Amino acid sequence: MISAGVGGRQLGGDLAGAAVVVVVIPRRRSRSIQSTAAGEALRCGGGGIKNAWSLQGTRPAILASRSFSSAAKEMTVRDALNSAIDEEMSADPKVFLMGEEVGEYQGAYKITKGLLEKYGPDRVLDTPITEAGFTGIGVGAAYHGLKPIIEFMTFNFSMQAIDHIINSAAKSNYMSAGQISVPIVFRGPNGAAAGVGAQHSQCYASWFASCPGLKVLAPYSSEDARGLMKAAIRDPDPVVFLENELLYGESFPVSAEVLDSSFSLPIGKAKIEREGKDVTITAFSKMVGYALKAAEILSKEGISAEVINLRSIRPLDRATINNSVRKTNRLVTVEEGFPQHGIGAEICASVVEDSFEYLDAAIERIAGADVPMPYAANLERLAVPQVEDIVRAAKRTCYRSSSLAATA
């Protein structure tokens, strides 16, 4: 996608030091399928899940790209996480697990089931209710080369430990000029569950994703969960791993490659879950499922939506998003969290900065309602984006009717 031309714009130039200059021909109203995307068409839903990460010619050393037919095996996200942590713990004795109820209770959401029996109390530690304390202990252990996985029962509780996540984990490699890296993983359910009230329902993606020094991942399917968890554990930097409680029980088809113990996904690469040509819908975590449903509905009305599963919130895969918008010329961002300063805001800014001439419609931003989560079931439904909201927003971008901003 690099070619000389007129009217170019600097892509990805974060700061003067990162001089990546790309000049692109402005292409207008291109309706063809993304042919430069290494030619591997992606379909989702009917057949198997292809490796979209190889779409742009990136070949991480770990995996080769090959297509495979539909897989017979299904796996829940819970099992995917459990197996990923299990395999990484058995491969590397420096990996250990720490959190509330991770051991004898088998995990508050049963993600860490069976691990205490397998690895013993030295490696699966039930902690007292001391988020700040045990998060700091994890960071201190990571300073010395161990690889802790710190579980927060929900990410709302990470607020008690956020000092350590930001100040002693994220910033340490920088403050020590590379001497001390922090290979730690903070994981737990993030975002709204069902009826758990205001203090248990916030989405923390944008909070953590705004902090340099952290990597923030948000898996959707079992393949995402397995691959990203393994990548996170192997990564030498602090990773915030945002799961979703309502996805734990959902089953997704997995291929043999995903089940292999050396499988992992690259951090910083989004996945195009469904190819389309009329409007781009970006989402992460549970909202990917909603976006896919919305895409189904839209396809019946003649709108072909491209659904991007972000997978990685920081670093954000701006390249994939921008390439998609340059193809479709319309964008709808979907997230569950609060709208102000959210993930959608960052994506909007990125697209406006890099692909402004390509936009045919104002960007629609779907987010949760700008209120603490109410308890009543009907109010809660209003406070979280629903499939209809995504459909309406996509239609708005296509017909360009009135430019009402999209909220739930």
Add this chain to the structure above:
Amino acid sequence: MASAFSATAKFAQPLPLNTTSSARSQDKLSPPALFDPFRTSSSAATSPFLGSTRQLLCKSNRPLSHRRSSSSSAVVAVSDVKQKKPKSSSNLLITKEEGLELYEDMVLGRSFEDMCAQMYYRGKMFGFVHLYNGQEAVSTGFIKLLTKEDSVVSTYRDHVHALSKGVPARAVMSELFGKTTGCCRGQGGSMHMFSKEHNVLGGFAFIGEGIPVATGAAFTSKYKREVLKEPNSDHVTLAFFGDGTCNNGQFFECLNMAALWKLPIVFVVENNLWAIGMSHLRATSDPQIYKKGPAFGMPGVHVDGMDVLKVREVAKEAIGRARRGEGPTLVECETYRFRGHSLADPDELRDPAEKAHYAARDPISQLKTYMFENNLVNESELKAIDKKIDELVEEAVEFADESPVPDRSQLLENVFADPKGFGIGPDGRYRCEDPKFTQGTAQV
């Protein structure tokens, strides 16, 4: 003012178990027959804190309680240290070499901090600078007993901890000047001294932040020995923090977990009685910090932090305990900072009489006096050390002055250990693979 308090006085908070002293019998809550191993003598609660400017009560001298054991059933708070007056030269607490080492380390700390003040007022140093003058006995007393593999975690008042642990003075000075030759390439600054080689794990600006990190480092030592089966892993971690921190939740969380998991850590409280302008007595319900140790199942020791030899004796026991796997210790060192909280602090709230009282107990002078009285050294040897340190500090300043400031490209370096953390570029490759993008490798 506390005139009764002299340099070598011992203050005793004796806590023999199950005594039937009159003080205890006043307590109606627990019947005398109830065995309460964590009970401290209630007479201690009524006496004013020793560092206070209020009148001191006379304390009876008691010898070091031998009941201070490691078993959880008999943990007591001890605040007494062995007698300092030796009967003969063979009973001296230090040899000549050790004495010179301690003296040199304290003088290095003092001269370095004084030079920092000078440089700050000349504009070479900037931001927040917190100086350690007066507290050298704590740093020297503890850190000089450590090996290279033991770890030290500190607060923002961390220059001298780094120096005592072995970080070269020129590296620390360059770091303070913000030059690329500093121990953190100028990216950390005064409050964030890190050295992997010397196991200085920071340098934290938030009080209490270093305590869980230190607990984690101690956890690693135990994990390496028990899970990874590395036989020589008996490294001890020291966590240094102040009196204000002892009211912070993280402190208590870590006392609990360190005692629960028997981690090889020593919690060293540098109680200098002031948290910026907040007196410890105004901020704390029970100002005797060492008593908080037994509440969590570890010994709590109070020691005179202006006397390096006393600190060293307590440190030996505490570090030995940790190394043997007997668990953590809480050591409260009563000390004082001669300067303000930071170089921006006008230091108006502290009573000049209090400052004078502690200035008279300057740890460097005390050590000097001890060494002269016991004929360990003569004047000229100490003068030689003074001169050597002066030259070292001057040289450090010159080195820092002449060092270059960081390159522009250093701005984006070291955010991640894995440089792919900047993600995928527009051409589909990792940004860090672009030759124009900074790689992020640190050569310290």
